[in-house]
Amino acid sequence: MVSQSTTPDVPVAGVAERGRPGAGERVREAAARSWRPVALLLACLVAWWAITAAKLIKAYLVPSPAKTLQVMADKAGYLWHHTWITTYETLLGFVIATIVGVLAAVLMVYSPAVERTLYPVLLFAQVIPKVAIAPLLVVWLGFGLAPKVVVAVLIAFFPVVISMVTGLKAVDPEMIQLSATMGAGPLQTFAKIRFPASLPHLFSGLKVAVTLAVTGAVVGEFVGANEGLGYVIQQANGNLDTPMLFAGLLVMSLIGVVLFVLVEFAEKLLLPWHASRRGTAVTTTY
Amino acid sequence: MPESTRERGRVEASRGGSVRLEDVAVRFRTKKKDVTALRDVSLDVAEGEFVAIVGPSGCGKSTLLKLVAGLLKPSSGAVRLRGEPVTGPRHDIGYVFQRAALLEWRSARRNILLQAEMRRMPADRARARTAELIAMTGLTGFEDAYPHELSGGMQQRVALCRALLHEPPVLLMDEPFGALDALTREQLNVELNRIWRETRTTVLLVTHSIAEAAYLADRIVVMTDRPGTVAEVIDVGLPDERDYAVTMARPEFARATARIRDLLGAASAAD
Incomplete structure (x- = not known):
């Protein structure tokens, strides 16, 4: 017989000990994990400052960090407006890509005929450079929101489909057989086994997709827009306004980073069982 | 081997028994050739009987x-x-695989309850039955742990509870303890014997362990190498209630295990 413990606080053989770190320990851990990238970023900033301070490169080619920050502060309202536009296009594109991508993946996994039909088309759509079709989209859809969102969808769609197909196919076949012996229908098997099991894969695809969606939106803006960070950069470029160009670039990368972190946060929230197993490595799934 | 004569109360079920x-x-047809996994297999399992199936790897037991x-x-x-x-x-x-095949996002209890959800069993009955099984398999205190x-x-143990939740008349186990260490395996063998006696379900157990087969089963089906067929069915002839150490020392146990070793040794030597 196995010794049975009814009091939960008595450690029992069989359950792996789970560390529950205190607040202080968590802060120390976070610091230990993040000091390296922070140090590297600071080093880059110092190098940037040193190069400009020593006037190794002419100021109109590379502005100093101070100048760039000054522009960001002076034109905060202007930048904020265009940042919001780009973020909106990015999010809209990302959400549409996710919905369409997940649906396409489910169809492809459940119907080999659909998979054989869709896959080559998908691959073809993926290998066309989005920058090359963006002008066409502007011609078709005008200067508004639509072409930017479409480019963002086109560019973000592929990783979503691929990761979701992989996830749905990676389900333990014994789990599916077990489900059949339980008398479960295809819908029940999908809802209770297949879909939740594929979520870790989906999220690794979503993290790639969200960063690509920013690129898509900006590419759309480059081709034809009167709003958004792509437009800001084009304008600054035309005026040789490098401080504004740098400011635009910084904000643009910030959007990508923030959205990535948000997706990762959602993953932790929705899949605690997955996150806790994955451990502390930064990139393990993609 | 002739039909087994059951010494105790378990009667040969009407019309050919349980399985x-x-x-x-x-x-199986593969790209290069046709593979015969099983041939000429005939087997009759009575209701409530515990039958173990042993044989070389790849003989079609699963x-x-x-x-x-x-x-x-x-x-x-x-x-x-x-x-x-x-x-x-x-x-x-009820089906138990070698790997537990648990859903990582569900606690032990909710993994067991998956069976009830899929079958749309009444919630209160499922709850009660789960509690019963958790106690029976020594999972008390682990209900809310994740796999x-x-x-x-x-x-x-969780996989076993899940397989028993709906009180299936037949339990199929495919090397359920194959991935466990020897001590845990013995412990689970003892528990499985007790659970079988308590539930009176028919059990078909595929195993690689000769000792496990002889300790648990009423009858042991020994299979030959591919194409798999029944080499012999051995009547173990031990009482239902089996103390582990005592059983190991009994002559019936020694006879059964020796016979299996003979058959399996012959099967691999002939190939």
Whole structure:
């Protein structure tokens, strides 16, 4: 017989000990994990400052960090407006890509005929450079929101489909057989086994997709827009306004980073069982 | 081997018992050649009987269980479960695999309850039955643990509870303890013997362990190498209630294990 413990606080053989770190320990851990990238970023900033301070490169080619920050502060309202536009296009594109991508993946996994039909088309759509079709989209859809969102969808769609197909196919076949012996229908098997099991894969695809969606939106803006960070950069470029160009670039990368972190946060929230197993490595799934 | 004579109360069930295979053959077609996994397999398992199936790797033992569950169709021959021909996946069985196959995002209790949800069992009955099984398998205190927090033995206990939740008349086990360490395995063998006596379910157990087969089973089906067929059916002849150490020392146990070793040794030497 196995010794049975009814009091939960008595450690029992069989359950792996789970560390529950205190607040202080968590802060120390976070610091230990993040000091390296922070140090590297600071080093880059110092190098940037040193190069400009020593006037190794002419100021109109590379502005100093101070100048760039000054522009960001002076034109905060202007930048904020265009940042919001780009973020909106990015999010809209990302959400549409996710919905369409997940649906396409489910169809492809459940119907080999659909998979054989869709896959080559998908691959073809993926290998066309989005920058090359963006002008066409502007011609078709005008200067508004639509072409930017479409480019963002086109560019973000592929990783979503691929990761979701992989996830749905990676389900333990014994789990599916077990489900059949339980008398479960295809819908029940999908809802209770297949879909939740594929979520870790989906999220690794979503993290790639969200960063690509920013690129898509900006590419759309480059081709034809009167709003958004792509437009800001084009304008600054035309005026040789490098401080504004740098400011635009910084904000643009910030959007990508923030959205990535948000997706990762959602993953932790929705899949605690997955996150806790994955451990502390930064990139393990993609 | 002739039909076993049951010494104790378990009667040969009416019309061929709980599980019946008649001249079953299974052939797989691969790209290069046809593979015969099973041929000429006939087997009759009485209700409440514990039958172990041993044989060399790849002799089609798992295939045999899948046939009974209706997850696989025989190329020829007939499979009957509780008197009815098996035509598709059967729901009146419990299935345990070598890997626990638990859902990582569900606690032990909710993994067990998956069986109830899929079958749309009444919630209160499912709850009560789960509690009963948790106590029976020594999972008390682990109900809310997630699979990754459980040891292999505990995970397999959860899988066993899940397979028993709907009180299936037939339990199919495919090397359920194969991935466990020897001590845990012994412990689970003892528990499985007790659970079998308490539930009176028919058990078909595929195993690689000769000792496990002899300790647990009423009868042992020894299979030959591919194409798998029944070499011999051994009557163990031990009482239902089996103390582990005492059973190991009994002459019936020694006789059964020696006979299996003979048969398996011959099977591999002939090839």
